[in-house]
Amino acid sequence: MRPNVLTRTLVSVTAVVGIAAGSLAGAGASFAASAPASKSAASSEAVVPLAVNNLGLSSAQAKKVQRWLKKYWGYTGAIDGKLGTNSWKAFQRELKRAYGYTGKIDGIVGSGTVKALQRQLKANWGYTGKIDGIAGSGTRAAFKRFADG
Structure with a gap:
């Protein structure tokens, strides 16, 4: 399994477990106790969300960024x-080419990606x-200027 697939699977399973735990926490004790323990909330194959992080951009602004990425950076x-x-x-x-990003090309918007941005x-x-x-x-406002530029 490739690392980014593993990461997405782990994030998916964690999200499903968190949602399920939150739902049960709000339910009465009799409801929570009656849930069958043998049923899985979801399989990792069934739920694999694609992490979207527009950093405050509107959909129209994000499309401009995607067009730029397609034209110059292999998107x-x-x-x-x-x-x-x-x-x-x-x-x-x-x-990585111009602004000191040293991490993996993994598509995860972590602190290293944000620092380079x-x-x-x-x-x-x-x-x-x-x-x-x-x-x-401040980062989000400048990113919007970039998208509109």
Whole structure:
């Protein structure tokens, strides 16, 4: 199993378990006790969500970013306005080339990806905050300027 498939599967199973636990926590004790223990909430094959992280961009802005990624950075996915794993893999390729991203090209928007994005936004799109790997309001505002640029 490839690492990103394993990660998505783990995230999917964790989400299903968390949703199930939250649902049971709100239910009465008799309901929770009566649930059959042998039934699985969902299989990892049934639920494999694609992580989407638009970092505050509208769908129209995210489509502009995807078109740019397709033109310059090998993005081959749909222009759907959802910055998912494949969009972020293409973005990571660009960030690795020019903005100090040193992580894996895995499409996960972690602190390393955000730090490199912040360096890009600081160099070209008016970001004035710290390079801290946290996509706060300043990072999101500069990312919107990038998308609209």
